[in-house]
Amino acid sequence: MVWSLQAIAAIAGALVLLIAAFLIGETLPVLQKVGFLPFFTDPAWNPTEALYNLAPMLWGTLFAAAGSVLLATPLGILSAMFCQYYAPAGIALLYRRLIELLAGIPSVVYGFWGLVTLVPLIGRLHPPGPSLLAGMLILTMMILPTVALTADASFAKVPPAYLQGAASLGLSRWGTIWGVVIPAAKSGLLTGVILETGRALGETMAILMVCGNVVQTPQSIFDPIRTLTANIALEMAYALGDHRSALFVSGLILMGLVTALVIVADAIAPEENHG
Amino acid sequence: MRLMRNRGYFAAFIVSLAASFGVQACSSSPQGTAPSSDGLTGKLILTGSSTVAPLVGEIAKRFEAEHPSVRIDVQTGGSSRGLADAKQRLADIGMISRALKPEETDDFQGFVIAQDGIGVIINKANSVGAISDRQLVDIYTNQIQNWREVGGEDAPITVVNKAEGRSTLELFLSYFQLQNSQIQADVIIGDNQQGIKTVAGNANAIGYVSIGAAEYDIGQGAPIHLLPVGGVEATVETVQDGSFPLARPLTLVTANPPSGLTQEFIQFAQSEDVHDIIKAQNFVPVQRKELAQTLR
Numbered sequence: 001m002v003w004s005l006q007a008i009a010a011i012a013g014a015l016v017l018l019i020a021a022f023l024i025g026e027t028l029p030v031l032q033k034v035g036f037l038p039f040f041t042d043p044a045w046n047p048t049e050a051l052y053n054l055a056p057m058l059w060g061t062l063f064a065a066a067g068s069v070l071l072a073t074p075l076g077i078l079s080a081m082f083c084q085y086y087a088p089a090g091i092a093l094l095y096r097r098l099i100e101l102l103a104g105i106p107s108v109v110y111g112f113w114g115l116v117t118l119v120p121l122i123g124r125l126h127p128p129g130p131s132l133l134a135g136m137l138i139l140t141m142m143i144l145p146t147v148a149l150t151a152d153a154s155f156a157k158v159p160p161a162y163l164q165g166a167a168s169l170g171l172s173r174w175g176t177i178w179g180v181v182i183p184a185a186k187s188g189l190l191t192g193v194i195l196e197t198g199r200a201l202g203e204t205m206a207i208l209m210v211c212g213n214v215v216q217t218p219q220s221i222f223d224p225i226r227t228l229t230a231n232i233a234l235e236m237a238y239a240l241g242d243h244r245s246a247l248f249v250s251g252l253i254l255m256g257l258v259t260a261l262v263i264v265a266d267a268i269a270p271e272e273n274h275g
Numbered sequence: 276m277r278l279m280r281n282r283g284y285f286a287a288f289i290v291s292l293a294a295s296f297g298v299q300a301c302s303s304s305p306q307g308t309a310p311s312s313d314g315l316t317g318k319l320i321l322t323g324s325s326t327v328a329p330l331v332g333e334i335a336k337r338f339e340a341e342h343p344s345v346r347i348d349v350q351t352g353g354s355s356r357g358l359a360d361a362k363q364r365l366a367d368i369g370m371i372s373r374a375l376k377p378e379e380t381d382d383f384q385g386f387v388i389a390q391d392g393i394g395v396i397i398n399k400a401n402s403v404g405a406i407s408d409r410q411l412v413d414i415y416t417n418q419i420q421n422w423r424e425v426g427g428e429d430a431p432i433t434v435v436n437k438a439e440g441r442s443t444l445e446l447f448l449s450y451f452q453l454q455n456s457q458i459q460a461d462v463i464i465g466d467n468q469q470g471i472k473t474v475a476g477n478a479n480a481i482g483y484v485s486i487g488a489a490e491y492d493i494g495q496g497a498p499i500h501l502l503p504v505g506g507v508e509a510t511v512e513t514v515q516d517g518s519f520p521l522a523r524p525l526t527l528v529t530a531n532p533p534s535g536l537t538q539e540f541i542q543f544a545q546s547e548d549v550h551d552i553i554k555a556q557n558f559v560p561v562q563r564k565e566l567a568q569t570l571r
Contacts, residue, residue, distance in 0.1 A: 044456065046439075046455070046456055047439065048439060048440070048455075049456070115469070115472050115473070115476065116472060116475075116476055119473075119476055119477070120476040120477060123433070123476070123477045123478075123479075127430070127431050127433055127461075127477070127479060128431075128433035128461040128462060128477065128479075128480070129433070129462075129476070129477050130461075130462045130473070208465070209469065212461065212462040212463065213438065213462065213463035213464070214460055214461065214462065214463055215463075224461060224462060224463075226463070233465075234438040234439075234463070234465055235438055235439055235440055237325065237351065237352050237353050237356075237440075238352075238353035238354075238355060238356070238438075238439070238440030238441060239440060240355050240356065240359060243440075
């Protein structure tokens with residue numbers, strides 16, 4: 001019995017290693033040829049002319065993800081708070097159903113909506129329209145359910161005895177939330193933030209449709225950007241040889257980002273993995 | 276790894292959603308294509324341009340219907356992949372959305388099955404009626420940044436360009452004698468549909484897409500219109516009579532002179548039996564005498 005569980009666990013663990021090995025294997029041709037540094041120091045991303053600077057796309061990915069996390073996190077946590085502690089039962093139920101629905105919309109639909117509605121709107125405000133801002137807003141909508149639902153669940157898990165204790169001390173409702181509920185639910189909230197960040201970093205389709213895909217480090221939120229994921233999706237079908245390998249380097253960097261995120265998460269919340 | 280690539284697993288979810296319809300993925304290798312005594316049997320694999328693939332997919336369906344023991348797999352992945360796969364015998368026939376370059380004619384045989392024109396599109400709300408080739412080059416290289424400079428309203432121009440590697444981009448660059456690095460784009464798009472949606476949603480945008488796709492969407496009410504190129508109206512008719520300069524042949528390529536099933540299929544794809552399919556896909560059938568030239 002134990003050995004079968006061990007085998008299953010080994011398979012699950014090996015998957016990540018296999019993918020990492022595959023990525024590294026695919027990137028080797030170009031890494032051996034030009035090394036790793038040119039991916040950050042070349043003057044441009046122009047793979048057909050052997051120029052492979054990925055740095056602007058790395059910034060694009062980071063800015064878009066950071067912006068959306070900054071917007072979605074307070075929105076999600078505060079709305080979950082309202083739903084748990086202020087809203088009447090009927091409204092809370094409706095709210096949860098709506099958020100679940102939001103989570104179920106395929107990303108290409110968000111992208112399509114963004115392309116025909118959001119982008120022209122931003123274009124009227126500040127041309128051209130497809131921009132870092134559009135990407136941030138679309139991502140915010142896509143990751144909001146993740147953080148809202150995990151926050152809602154972790155608030156629900158706070159033991160009622162804590163709340164009764166707070167009430168018996170005469171704390172106000174806000175005092176209870178700020179002083180008791182948030183510290184108690186901290187690790188759950190953090191998990192939500194990490195999950196949403198991972199999703200924001202990895203999102204491809206919607207970002208590809210609204211961000212404009214110009215390879216440049218954005219100077220303002222109205223500049224078009226290209227993310228690492230969009231770079232792969234845009235060019236993979238047409239790439240051969242070193243160009244193709246260079247796209248796998250995009251993937252490798254992306255995987256490195258997510259790995260770093262997991263490590264940071266472990267460092268910040270050690271208790272979460274052991275309790 | 277070769278197997279993974281062969282499946283076109285990325286191509287499947289890439290922007291070319293429309294192109295993916297009717298396209299089957301398969302990982303087997305090409306097999307013998309000898310016709311048997313009681314008709315054609317065997318299997319054909321075609322890979323290449325996402326512009327050509329939906330058309331060939333439809334043609335292949337009709338061919339399979341007429342020859343029930345033939346199976347044809349059509350996969351996308353771009354013109355460069357079509358050439359590479361044909362050369363390495365991973366595919367029986369490659370599909371490219373351009374003519375063979377002179378240096379490629381030693382390695383490949385090309386068979387034109389249809390024509391496609393690339394049209395410059397702007398939003399319907401834009402009052403500009405025509406721009407010269409020179410002005411277009413200046414717009415794409417950021418020498419002209421405002422529609423006012425070409426007779427339009429006072430508004431900044433949004434330049435829409437294609438992602439690297441697409442044959443539409445290559446043809447556009449070679450006609451206007453540009454390098455991709457010279458182009459200062461505001462938006463970079465993947466397929467025709469994304470281009471049309473982008474220009475339809477931005478009154479100050481300019482882009483270029485397949486004329487067939489643009490005419491179809493204009494018919495469906497998309498708020499865009501096609502600009503003439505080099506003084507020639509961009510319509511299916513001018514592409515057909517050869518007067519429209521920015522046109523490309525959709526070409527099937529083989530590494531060897533085709534024989535057996537491969538030859539049968541190419542002849543079928545060039546025959547008048549498939550002209551209705553070509554027109555339905557907004558491409559332009561090729562006249563008989565032009566075919567004779569390409570076959571030589």
